[in-house]
Amino acid sequence: MRQKAAASTRIKLSEIFTSIEGEGILFGTKTMFVRMAGCPLKCHWCDTPYALPLDSGSDYSIDSAKELISKNLHVNTYKVNFTGGEPLVQHEALIELAKFVKGKGLRTYLESACYDATRFAKVLAYIDLVKIEFKLRDSKVVDEKHYGSLLRNELDCLKLAISSGKTTYIKVVVTNSSSLKEFKELVREVFSFTKPAEIAGFIIQPSYKIDEPPLDVLFGFYDAVYPLYDQVRIVPQLHKIIGVR
Template identity: 55%
Template sequence: MRVSISEVFTSIEGEGIYLGTKTLFIRFAGCPLRCFYCDTPYALSIGNGTYYSIDEAKTIIARKVERGTFKANFTGGEPLLQHEAVRELARYVRDELLLKTYLESSCYDASRFLHVLPYIDICKIEFKLKDSNAIDDKHYTRLLENEMLCLRHAIASRKVTYIKVVLSSLSKREEVEELARMIFEGDASKAIDGFVLQPVNGVNEPTLEHMLAMYDAVHQYYPNVRIIPQMHKVMGIP
């Protein structure tokens, strides 16, 4: 087995509920989606990464781990595109390097997600809105179904689980409200550890009024919703 990796580095977590933690980032190359706001276009093609054997990748990861690191973030690109490699490396990081493992994924494939889940401690389930242009309209419903399945798998496995939704000026309140309703019908709110609305940076940035409307759309179903920008961009770090 070989794995295409774009980069491995230590930085400060700039997103989500673990904002500010010292994190080892393992960025996998390749992504089947094409979000207009993608901030790592260099990792979209699997061919743009460097190919390693699993043992070589383990050696690189071990060398990059710094003292006091809180977690290892498996990101991309889209890590589920190389799910077999993610499973092996996550097992190694968790069981041998004794770090918490964190999966940052668009959750486009629930079967691949389920394959890596046993070795993941923290799941960020990202729901793509239609305005993201991640996928064409014909296949959007299928993407949403997979995201919902991944959320259910993570909750059933008692993982630390939180939701992220990227907002732009093109995002529709009605869509966000319906998404929140779908997610939180039943007792899901008791099992979810956070709901983050992340405004895009640059093209189609939402106004404060727009962000507050989206906040209200979620808040009626889940009061612990938060609006958090990508703080690593504010700090000027990778």
């Protein structure tokens, strides 16, 4: 399930651009997206498949990547979003860029499936905002024999983020094929150690144009969370709706 990381002095980038945050609790904020290449996971509804192979990205030195960030930074940018792909694949390069961004007085935001708690622990000190993306089995993210390991890493990363006092929220993509029973088990596991005040949000994100769940199905997932966390939200991808990337 691991992909070899790029050397720490270089980074593979798919793209850097500024747009509107289209997901989660901070949707609508002006955001710079630093899309890092490489992801060991294979979600069937992935909307950035071009960023999955590590060698799909352009190769930069860390200094060149910093210059690219500075050159493309817009005024009044709310945060810099490290996304992918999966940023933890290149965790050493991520640390260097996050340090640089924080040095410019900007918020750092990590969007991750948290497949590796060891790498997550190393980058956490340089991240202000964390979105932990829990994957359900119907995402076909990994084969069944590796799913338990992925879930343990995701839960461990949530514990690390909470204990470090980071602004943390959870996202789960659901489809019409997602198991409500499995979702309920995940929710019970999360809130067995998570107090409501310790997370900033729980986002249920419907898949877009691939096995889309109808409203009654979405309400089933919502109702599974609400008794334990009444700040749960169903939030589709805003940028898809308004037609921007």
